[in-house]
Amino acid sequence: MYRYDEFDAAFVADRLNQFSDQVQRRLSGELTEEQFRIHRLMNGVYLQLHAYMLRIAIPYGTLSPRQLRKLAHIARRYDKGFGHFTTRQNIQFNWPALKDIPAILGELASVEMHAIQTSGNCIRNVTADHFAGAAADEIEDPRPYAEILRQWSSIHPEFTYLPRKFKLALSGSPHDRAAIQVHDIGYQLVKNDKGDTGFAVFVGGGLGRTPMVGHKIRDFLAPQDLLAYTQAIVRVYNLEGRRDNKYKARIKILVHEKGFEAMREAVEAEFAADKNELLALPQSEIDRISAYFAPPDLEERPAQSQALTARRASDPAFGAFADTNVAKHRQPGYGLLTISLKPIGGIPGDATAEQMELVAELAETFGHDEIRVSHEQNLVLPHVALDDLPAIYDALAAQGLATANAGLISDIISCPGMDYCSLATARSIPVAQRISERFADGPRAKEIGAMKIKISGCINACGHHHVGHIGILGLERKGVETYQLTLGGSADEGCKLGDITGPGFSYEDVVDAIETVVDTYVGLRTSADEDFLRAYRRVGMAPFKKALYERDSGSDI
Amino acid sequence: MTLYKNGSFVHDSWITIHEGEEISPAGHVIAPLSWWQAERQAFAESHVPIGIRVEPGATIDDFIADLPRFALIALVIPKFQDGRAYSTARLLRERHGFKGELRAIGEVLIDQIQPMLRCGFDAFEISDPVTQAALEAGRIPGVTHFYQPGVNEAPQAGARPWLRQV
Amino acid sequence: MSQVISANRLSDGIVVFRASGGAWVEQLRDAEILPDASAVKAAMGLVEKDVLANHVIEVAAFDVAVKGDHVEPVHLRDKIRAKGPTTHPDHGKQAAL
Missing domain, CATH: 3.90.480.20 (Sulfite Reductase Hemoprotein; domain 2)
Structure with a gap:
């Protein structure tokens, strides 16, 4: 690193x-x-x-x-x-x-960390795929470019007082795990017809009160132009973005009001006009930074781990953990291990000091000194030998960190909500806790399958509810918490905003409403292979709406 | 109101003209961009030094053709959080080679002096007493290491290794 | 509607309430209950100096219901401010109650 x-x-x-x-x-x-x-x-x-x-x-x-x-x-x-x-x-x-x-x-x-630009109307922490540098489907590790962007954007004299915050995200794989299309700028590493690596660039995505999916502004950007092109986008935004209303100040609104084509022309014109050669990234610098991210030297291992197979045979709980929380590594015999910070009934994303220390120790002993933090509020050990999984599992279980629910219904994203946040209009965490308890991580959760529930406690959407398969938005109506549901959202390469089901539900009823949605899905899917998102896209809102709002009038769902 | 330029407080030899006021034939006035746009023909043959005041909504294209005619450009900072002038300043200096005085006016506060200098401002109208006191004491808060080249700054050793090439 | 004035202490951000006499206290039960708008206005005038002296920030009055000697904020947000996060009963002011 x-x-x-x-x-x-x-x-x-x-x-x-x-x-x-x-x-x-x-x-x-x-x-x-x-x-x-x-x-x-x-x-x-x-x-x-x-x-x-x-x-x-x-x-x-x-x-x-x-x-x-x-x-x-x-x-x-x-x-x-x-x-x-x-x-x-x-x-x-x-x-x-x-x-x-x-x-x-x-x-x-003292450990090379800081809090610079984690808030304010400036370029924020640069995010990337949490499986970067290890995923089987990766074209190239995006983190060297993220690091270059981080340095360039740190205390940038021209871009410290932007109209509003500005978020960059990068993905190195065709499967987007970094939600790049809901960022101000998203960069996707791609190969062009000549086989060169570069970026597809998306601009103007964002959530909040006016959610928008980003527009692809460039099919291919050569890596040496990364900074110059980013500067062009941010400069056009700094000069033209609205400053009269903070709710209309993000670049997504500029793109929307100016028109995407006009925005693209303005950015390309600015990019073409800029003759500051100092911003051209030399290959030697890309190589220099990339060297820091060289993959660890992983010894060869058989693709099938005997230790894993043996433990699986004797311990179904371990088997469930290995099935849900281990993703495919590019090297056989290894896996990407998601350490769920979503214990059943727990607070999504919270970790105690003891848990952090355990994960640090496991990374040293088994994980080549690397830990990742995912935007889904989990931790990841990106280079784990499958043979070591039983030992890691036992250590995690002792600290309450072995919840086998990565990607399942209880792996919920939740903002802090009204329990902490001064902007919140409703609580989020307790709703996540109750949903998690309702479905838990047992056979029922497995039967439901891949499901991303995302909860925000206000319209600012820190909990990404618009792009949850099921999204929950907590609002206040006449002094009472009420929760609006959206269905069918997705933050991956098929990025889409969810559709609102209809009137909201009370704090008491919202978990029942989620259960109704889930039961409706399980009842109408063609098979267990048709996950919620695909089923929703096939059947649309109607059956869910009927189940949610016509229960009292004789529906038998 | 004081004028801080090139590291010290200096006498302001420019007169600010507001909308509708007469302009001195001797020049040395800072007039609104709109005045210049209305009067530019009348001053086309004159060589008196002219300064213009540019509100943040204006774009460079509104006056760039006349750039050589201006000895001073004052960019208005309506609120210290309004960063448009930083881009305008860089464009004027770096892309259009403006060599005259680039003055920040409006809400100019001490913590913004450094980034403004780095974007090419060289003069500041100061009315905030805390800012006045800090500048008098020679104290401009900021950092000393930069990851980006600033206007008219030599690349720093170590900043970005390839910037060492000059 | 009765109100209480609250703020956050500048040095550590902790929620404080204004007691009669002008002190800032950490527990709502020790706060001064202001019975009407004119009492709130008068008290707000008095806290100005604490803001200018940078003792407190984010000063605001909020609605409370008074039953006997029990004071309860009317809105959920203020209840949470007065007690602590509902998700962590051991954190915040509720830990001392």
């Missing part, structure tokens, strides 16, 4: 000094709250319902054991012993004191 050189370390130290000074000036009263807010946000510090919240970047979701141990330490020393992994490959701490934040950032800097 990437390691800071002297320059990177000095940069982060520099920024830490700058922000420490700003915190001091705020505490002394030299800066007003309004003047300080923009600085604290640009360094990941929010004021939430109960206290400050610190959001720390985990660039492209890649962590070392040393870094994860440091996060555990911060959880214990400055928080209440846990952290919360988010849909943008960040970790949030919910209880830090402002006066301690410079010290926390100092601790982070």
